[in-house]
Amino acid sequence: MDYLPIFTDLKHRPVLVVGGGDVAARKIALLLSAGAKVFVVSDALSDPVAELHQQGVIHWLAKRFDASQLDDIFLAIAATNDSTLNARVFQAANQRRRLVNVVDDPARCSFIFPSIIDRSPLVVAVSSGGKAPVLARLLREKLEALLPASLGTVAEIAGSWRGRVKQRLKTIVERRRFWERIFNGRFAALVAANRIHDAQAELEQQLLHHEGQTGDVTLVGAGPGDAGLLTLRGLQAIQQADVVLHDSLVTDDILALVRRDAEQISVGKRAGAHSVAQEETNQLLVKLARQGKRVVRLKGGDPFIFGRGGEELEVLAAAGIPFQVVPGITAAAGATAYAGIPLTHRDYAQSVTFITGRCRLESDGLNWSQLAQGHQTLAIYMGAVKASDIQHQLITHGRAPSTPIAVIGRGTRADQQVLTGTLLQLSDLAKQAPSPALLVIGEVAALHQRLSWFGESADRQIFQQNQPAQWQSVVNLA
Incomplete structure (x- = not known):
């Protein structure tokens, strides 16, 4: 996590904005909405900023920046088109241990402005750490559409009732479950319909008749x-x-x-x-x-x-x-999909069987003759330890040693590994795979070479004929 997301109370706190243009105006508007006491340093003010100064809403502190202006400041913002001046503000603020934001310069920011969804007192902030602000804005737009405008009123009413709820419901668990039911029930619907009096009455009824829930x-x-x-x-x-x-x-x-x-x-x-x-x-x-x-x-x-x-x-x-x-x-569905191996395919496999490798292979009741038949897929969970026995049983009961196989280690994760070969190589490949590993046996395993899609190395297959089994068709998707 590059930045710790925090919400700061700026009410009546002094904030210095260096710059008086359009960018500074946007930052000033945001600061004023949070109740900050804004001081501006700029040789000239744009019309919106000048109007705020004329109205007495902000203070035009000076035309030239001086480091001493930061002495009594809570945080600072540099919003000029002069990179040298912005760097001076950043350096002076750091020396005084003041939080500082240089607009559009993440390297010179000890705090950043997120994209904001305002349902005050409920506020949601989204940030990409300055790396992709457009992406953060797009996500904010999606959240704006998802979060009803009435959420702020819901939060206001809930805040006014917290004392009464705490007095009646003694444990944190009881209170949390009460509020979960309230926020997901008729109360929230009444607030959305702007029936505030009815919503208050509903909340009171729910509190009076609340009963402790069993686990x-x-x-x-x-x-x-x-x-x-x-x-x-x-x-x-x-x-x-x-x-x-x-x-x-x-x-x-x-x-x-x-x-x-x-x-x-x-x-x-x-x-x-x-x-x-x-x-x-x-x-x-x-x-x-x-x-x-x-x-x-x-x-x-x-x-x-x-x-x-x-x-x-x-x-x-x-x-x-x-x-x-x-x-x-389940692992068989997820890991094989991420490895580009369809469990069934009308040209290669008309059925799939899930098997656990944690069994006694000599007395497990498995019908190995049936499992050894072709044109079917075997997905074996937790089978790496007994891969040698599984290989032996299948070949002994008639499955061709050349049957394609895959061993998928840590399937669907960033460090997924897919090792492919033949049934004759199953034991050797299983020893190399990271845990947890899934064994896939059947003709569909060969499709991995063409259908692999997950990970940066998905398009770089390594296949060497007549090499030791451990070097054959090893794909590291880390």
Whole structure:
């Protein structure tokens, strides 16, 4: 994060603007809207700035800049077309530890002006850190269209009621859930219709009849890694959670979307590493829900595809805990799509089978003769450790050693790696792939060479015939 976004109270605080032209006029208007006491230094004033001076709204401090003018200033803005003067203002402000903004010169800014969506007292600010101001403006325009004009009134009324709500509802969780229901219910609709008296009455009724809510659990599929693949419903769930129990496969980018004051508990399981027993996780879900908390069980991929989601729900159902499920994009669908490998294709594969590699291959009940048939795709989760056994079983039961395969490590993430070869090379390639890895076996894997699209190296395939397996068709999409 290049800049820490903060909101500053400028009411009655002195602010120095060096420059009196049109750009300075825009900055002055913004400062005045925030209640600042504006002092201007400029050899001449444009008509809008001169009018503000004549009205006594701003103070024309001097025609020439002097560093001493910054001594009693809260922050400064340089808005001239003289780069030498702007640099002097920047240097003098830095020496005095004053915040300073040189317009259109990010390198000389200790603070920047964001694009603003004003629904006062609710204010939303968008910034690109000075790198793409047009992009920030376009995003602001989209948000302007999404946020109703009545939000400011909603916030004003809520602010006037905070004391009463706090007096009646003693815990933070109770108050947060109350306001969530209010902002998503009839109260907000009445404010939007400008029926303020009715909205106040609705708020009072909701507060008088508010009852404490029991806890519940929501199973949320986080997807295969890319935070952009988290569903909208999943995002809403983790934003409303009091506590989030997450797997080790859930990426930091997704965890960063969890509400900041929510408790996060890692209950991940990793081969060869310390992990939380499934029974312990089950009982923790029950315990937290019985405490009245809104619990999210956040799982990589989809909760019901090799995610033990069904087992956890059985425990919750037996304990009488309310629950719901938010599906996620499973690794086989997400990772193969990002690798340019269609799971089915009418010329190559008429079916796809999902298999977990965490099984005893000799006694797992799998029909290897059926799995070894051609024109189908096998997507094997957590199969890297047993890739040698999988390779042996498939070849022994008739799958051609030349069958195309792919090993996708850290699928959908910025450091995704796709290693392709043949079934005869599966064990060697699986050893090289970063974890977590998905094994893809079938004719569709060969399409990666033509359909790869994700990452800067997607168009640079490396393929060397008659080389050691570990060098063949390795694509690093970091």
